[in-house]
Amino acid sequence: MEVSKVTKLGSSLHVPSVLELAKEKIDAAPSRYIRSDQVPVLSSANPAIVVPVIDLQLLFDGDLLETELNKLHQACKEWGFFQAATEEKKKFGQLEGDVEGYGQAFVVSEEQKLDWADMFYMVTLPTHLRKPHLLPQLPLSFRNAIEAYSMELKSLAMKTFKLMAKALKMNPEEMEMLFEEGMQSMRMNYYPPYPEPDQVIGLTPHSDGGALTILLQLNEAEGLQVKKDGIWVPVKPLPSAFVINIGDVLEIVTNGIYPSIEHRGVVNSVKERMSLATFLSPNLHGEFGPAPSLLSSETPPKYKRIGTADFLKGLFAQKLDGKFYLQTLRI
Ligand SMILES: O=C(O)CCC(=O)C(=O)O
Numbered sequence: 001m002e003v004s005k006v007t008k009l010g011s012s013l014h015v016p017s018v019l020e021l022a023k024e025k026i027d028a029a030p031s032r033y034i035r036s037d038q039v040p041v042l043s044s045a046n047p048a049i050v051v052p053v054i055d056l057q058l059l060f061d062g063d064l065l066e067t068e069l070n071k072l073h074q075a076c077k078e079w080g081f082f083q084a085a086t087e088e089k090k091k092f093g094q095l096e097g098d099v100e101g102y103g104q105a106f107v108v109s110e111e112q113k114l115d116w117a118d119m120f121y122m123v124t125l126p127t128h129l130r131k132p133h134l135l136p137q138l139p140l141s142f143r144n145a146i147e148a149y150s151m152e153l154k155s156l157a158m159k160t161f162k163l164m165a166k167a168l169k170m171n172p173e174e175m176e177m178l179f180e181e182g183m184q185s186m187r188m189n190y191y192p193p194y195p196e197p198d199q200v201i202g203l204t205p206h207s208d209g210g211a212l213t214i215l216l217q218l219n220e221a222e223g224l225q226v227k228k229d230g231i232w233v234p235v236k237p238l239p240s241a242f243v244i245n246i247g248d249v250l251e252i253v254t255n256g257i258y259p260s261i262e263h264r265g266v267v268n269s270v271k272e273r274m275s276l277a278t279f280l281s282p283n284l285h286g287e288f289g290p291a292p293s294l295l296s297s298e299t300p301p302k303y304k305r306i307g308t309a310d311f312l313k314g315l316f317a318q319k320l321d322g323k324f325y326l327q328t329l330r331i
């Protein structure tokens with residue numbers, strides 16, 4: 001199988017960076033972001049007093065913009081400190097036809113509602129699937145941290161898969177075959193604040209497409225909500241705790257015994273929020289379906305078998321919509 005073809009998991013329409021939108025002094029987000037049926041009533045009050053953000057890259061590049069230099073000058077005079085942003089992230093923007101990089105995922109039509117967030121998505125394992133222009137090009141200390149984190153999370157995931165196989169009385173080799181050479185990807189989510197948080201959604205309700213997700217909430221801002229018995233339950237960020245959730249692949253592999261869970265991200269009125277989700281999926285070159293050791297004449301398969309690459313391409317080809325995608329694989 002040709003790696004370059006397989007590893008382009010799909011694309012997402014280009015939409016503006018939400019961070020950039022949020023930095024503009026706009027009264028209301030473009031209508032593509034407004035989720036309420038009501039006509040939005042937006043407060044004209046300043047949503048937040050924010051420490052100025054200075055684009056140092058523009059200045060370093062000698063692309064000396066009078067206004068940017070003036071912003072630096074004002075920030076130094078009025079605040080005494082500022083946040084140094086560089087346009088570094090532009091180097092990591094999504095390339096045509098690929099969902100990896102800095103941008104958005106799951107945008108498939110100009111009409112659909114958009115999420116009030118930016119994300120950076122990349123495949124981290126197996127190493128030969130890493131896009132040469134992404135992880136290997138990150139600033140060294142960040143890259144080292146991601147690489148170490150990736151290895152630790154692989155080991156945590158494998159231990160978790162094995163425990164689950166034991167609990168399910170499933171043949172542990174079936175888990176190992178699926179995930180030992182599995183694909184690992186990471187999605188960093190950045191949710192800028194929005195003055196009327198109920199009007200927008202940070203991340204549309206969805207279940208995760210992988211088998212297992214290990215989520216790190218990077219700051220204290222609340223935002224993750226899990227749907228339990230029809231209501232949204234907030235997950236309080238705990239210092240040094242991961243949130244682990246079942247994804248669609250594991251629902252299929254366990255033949256529905258472990259359901260994937262619908263969740264969403266909401267935004268805060270004044271605080272930004274950041275999270276890092278690590279997704280564990282089966283070997284990209286293999287296929288999966290309900291584990292044979294869990295099937296019998298009394299418990300026939302509830303889901304079809306499917307190739308992992310086809311499954312992921314199908315996932316990225318649609319907008320997020322609760323557990324809709326999984327339903328398409330039911331027998
Ligand atoms: O930001 C969060 O807490 C949720 C992230 C998430 O659900 C995802 O990236 O799939």
Ligand SMILES: [Fe+2]
Nearest residue numbers: 206207208263
């Ligand atoms: Fe998720």
